[in-house]
Amino acid sequence: MLKTSTILLSATSILCLTAALSYINLEPVLAHSQEPDQQTPTRTAPPRNSHDFLGLGPAPDIAAAKLGESIYKENCATCHGPTARGAQGPNLVRSVLVLHDEKGEEIGSVIKNGRPQGGMPAFTNLNDTQIYDIAEYIHLQVELAANRGLYTHSDTITSGNSEKGKTFFAANCATCHSITGDLATIGTRYPQPAAMLARIAWPSTRGPRQATVTTNDGKKLTGTLIHYDDFETTLRTDAGVTSTWSTPTINVDIPDKLAGHRALLPKYTDDDLHNLTRYLMTLK
Amino acid sequence: MKLRILVIVTLVLTLLTPTVLLGQSAKPRGLDPKALTLFHQPADTWPTYNGDYSGRRFSDLSQINQTNIAKLKVAWAYKITGIGPLRGIGNPVIKSTPLMVNGVLYFTIPDHVFAVDARTGKELWRFDFEDHGGHLLGQRGVGMYGNWIYFLTPDGWFISLDSKTGKERWRKKVADEKLQYFTTMSAVIVKNHVLIGVGGDAMDVRGYLEARDPETGEQQWRWWSEPLKMGDPGSETWPNQASMDHGGGMTWLPGTYDPDLNLIFWGTGNTNPVFAGQGRKGANLYTDAIVALNPDTGKLVWYFQASPHDTHDWDNVETPVLFDMIIDGKPRKLLAQAARCGYFFVLDRTNGRYLVSKPFTNTANWSKGIDQRGQPIPDPDKEPKVDGSMVDIPINGATNWPPPSYSPLTHLFYVNASEGYGVAYLYDTSPEPEGYAGGGSGTFDPRSSLIALDVTTGNIKWKHIPKGEGSEGGGISGGILTTAGNLLFTGDSNRLAAFNPADGAILWSQPLNTRVSNGPSTWTLDNQQHIVVAAGDTLYALTLTGE
Numbered sequence: 164m165l166k167t168s169t170i171l172l173s174a175t176s177i178l179c180l181t182a183a184l185s186y187i188n189l190e191p192v193l194a195h196s197q198e199p200d201q202q203t204p205t206r207t208a209p210p211r212n213s214h215d216f217l218g219l220g221p222a223p224d225i226a227a228a229k230l231g232e233s234i235y236k237e238n239c240a241t242c243h244g245p246t247a248r249g250a251q252g253p254n255l256v257r258s259v260l261v262l263h264d265e266k267g268e269e270i271g272s273v274i275k276n277g278r279p280q281g282g283m284p285a286f287t288n289l290n291d292t293q294i295y296d297i298a299e300y301i302h303l304q305v306e307l308a309a310n311r312g313l314y315t316h317s318d319t320i321t322s323g324n325s326e327k328g329k330t331f332f333a334a335n336c337a338t339c340h341s342i343t344g345d346l347a348t349i350g351t352r353y354p355q356p357a358a359m360l361a362r363i364a365w366p367s368t369r370g371p372r373q374a375t376v377t378t379n380d381g382k383k384l385t386g387t388l389i390h391y392d393d394f395e396t397t398l399r400t401d402a403g404v405t406s407t408w409s410t411p412t413i414n415v416d417i418p419d420k421l422a423g424h425r426a427l428l429p430k431y432t433d434d435d436l437h438n439l440t441r442y443l444m445t446l447k
Numbered sequence: 448m449k450l451r452i453l454v455i456v457t458l459v460l461t462l463l464t465p466t467v468l469l470g471q472s473a474k475p476r477g478l479d480p481k482a483l484t485l486f487h488q489p490a491d492t493w494p495t496y497n498g499d500y501s502g503r504r505f506s507d508l509s510q511i512n513q514t515n516i517a518k519l520k521v522a523w524a525y526k527i528t529g530i531g532p533l534r535g536i537g538n539p540v541i542k543s544t545p546l547m548v549n550g551v552l553y554f555t556i557p558d559h560v561f562a563v564d565a566r567t568g569k570e571l572w573r574f575d576f577e578d579h580g581g582h583l584l585g586q587r588g589v590g591m592y593g594n595w596i597y598f599l600t601p602d603g604w605f606i607s608l609d610s611k612t613g614k615e616r617w618r619k620k621v622a623d624e625k626l627q628y629f630t631t632m633s634a635v636i637v638k639n640h641v642l643i644g645v646g647g648d649a650m651d652v653r654g655y656l657e658a659r660d661p662e663t664g665e666q667q668w669r670w671w672s673e674p675l676k677m678g679d680p681g682s683e684t685w686p687n688q689a690s691m692d693h694g695g696g697m698t699w700l701p702g703t704y705d706p707d708l709n710l711i712f713w714g715t716g717n718t719n720p721v722f723a724g725q726g727r728k729g730a731n732l733y734t735d736a737i738v739a740l741n742p743d744t745g746k747l748v749w750y751f752q753a754s755p756h757d758t759h760d761w762d763n764v765e766t767p768v769l770f771d772m773i774i775d776g777k778p779r780k781l782l783a784q785a786a787r788c789g790y791f792f793v794l795d796r797t798n799g800r801y802l803v804s805k806p807f808t809n810t811a812n813w814s815k816g817i818d819q820r821g822q823p824i825p826d827p828d829k830e831p832k833v834d835g836s837m838v839d840i841p842i843n844g845a846t847n848w849p850p851p852s853y854s855p856l857t858h859l860f861y862v863n864a865s866e867g868y869g870v871a872y873l874y875d876t877s878p879e880p881e882g883y884a885g886g887g888s889g890t891f892d893p894r895s896s897l898i899a900l901d902v903t904t905g906n907i908k909w910k911h912i913p914k915g916e917g918s919e920g921g922g923i924s925g926g927i928l929t930t931a932g933n934l935l936f937t938g939d940s941n942r943l944a945a946f947n948p949a950d951g952a953i954l955w956s957q958p959l960n961t962r963v964s965n966g967p968s969t970w971t972l973d974n975q976q977h978i979v980v981a982a983g984d985t986l987y988a989l990t991l992t993g994e
Contacts, residue, residue, distance in 0.1 A: 216535035218581045308882035309649040365891035392920035392940035
């Protein structure tokens, strides 16, 4: 009994010793120095675009894709659909093989050899350049689906009624706005429906706001807000004098130019917005 | 006899080693599994992304409290250097919550892991990875099991590192970046399972969550966000097999775990195609849901769908926060989530039944109320339209990934919210759209806010709307931490601010280089409570003595 426990004890101590050794010997053998600048070469500043942002891999070769379009339509569209989204043949935009293809190497092999078991013939009539162009056309279709940075709003409005928009305007907007005054040419300035709708709903202009600061001794200063948060307020007066206060010690009055728009936001139906958009687009 | 003495001496030495030889400097050591608890993690450890398994981000520490908060100062700052702009993103931003184990902080940005001495802010090691694709939007941090660190790369590599040296032990491919999956999660360790979720909704792929072996990295199970085939439970919410196969539902934020119930709770992301619902009529289970799974098998136990038939990109991945509370005299095991779709949910976490289901910003006008289970009912008229459809939730959602908090002292749930209106557009009107197929536009009457919600009613107890607009300063940012010192920490303007959790009054603030970019955390080292927070490329540690 005693012997057994001694052996157990020894076994435990060996384990502990191993653990202790690992503490002693494997103590921060620093893999990197304290100056990481020398460890990692600075990466070159990448272009900031949605393709890189999303990590979509090699960008499609647009010129080749253009050439590939007609070859694709002639040879592939019947089975795979005009934009490669599938017909009686599989969808290629969501194809694992297509998504793994970089420059036609995988796609090319399928085009050349066909897929007899799946009923796809070999396209021996196509040369390597044509195959590359087809592959790039397919890659462009993937890009158009996956890269949402390329999406665009419609240039035309499909719904909305100009007369109803006019009525809504008269009832809700005409106190502040005039179709012969400030909005006389708004349709020219916002010819795109989504931009017009956004302008109607919330016409905020970015940039510093005007404010009046009342200090705790009753002094009033009016000017441009340079900085404003829960803690600090900085105002530049029209005379060019800049002052900073602790925000809780002052009163800041900012004229709310968008009060009317704010009040309308919860009231709009989508139809109201579409009607107004259509109506204001006629003001040119 | 001699042997016995040697054994005893060895034992004594062994026991003394950690304290005697390691002294007061940071020496990376393993994580004691006992530190992983539902509530109340040890004071000297922050062992998981959320601190404990509950996701409450409430700390029992009270050394820093309302009476002495004025003395809280920056003790050290660690600024990331030598890493250039990230592809497509720009300058590095720390969104991860650092683990703190045995005096060492472990945190990340995409492609990089840092080990920093928690006492001094000195770098101990750094692991640099070169990705071959994937989205570099964020990285939530590492997971830890014993001596091993687990890290996920933008292109789907699951890497195990030695916590002492930062040397790679092995790597396993867990997600295919060519299909536009990417991995950003802080791995969650439950028993001998390393739980990994995935992101990526550009190409209409299936979401999944998987468990891997902490020693070998081999897959133990994988749960898919959609039923596998028609006829399976939930498949009745999809029109056909293809729509399920391409239905999305990513699992990109760490979930929570109740050891007593042996359940993990996970949020699933938006449905695909993102803004176009015409090719996937139905509720689209189990996307945009909270799911309760068995961590040993990956089997679904219950679900609650937050945004059925989502057409607004409202990932429901926000932390499902676990807490216990006595309601009407009965002890209840509850789960709360402030969801991106604008609803606040409180559920019984044993079965998913709802207690509260209520909008927490505007009216959530994309829904027509709630069904018998408390799930919002989507309004078909508020789906994205070619000419736009306005909702009273910003297009990026009423809240997002920054972690919320629940305090058992106030019984309030705290969330950083976005308020305003957005317009959802449909671009792809074909019967079988692909990708995003639409998009959001406009942010009307926008503001950020810090909201305290009563968990028994879903009513707003208080709300703080910061002064200023983005261009002037102002704005709530980052995640939330509450403590037994009756403090709530979060980002406000370019500062870390402490609020009174009872009424939202600002008690203290510390200017930082830029906006808070992660969830603040806290732990004690050498009897000194530290608050740790990141702003952009810099990690700050604050103590009562400061420098």
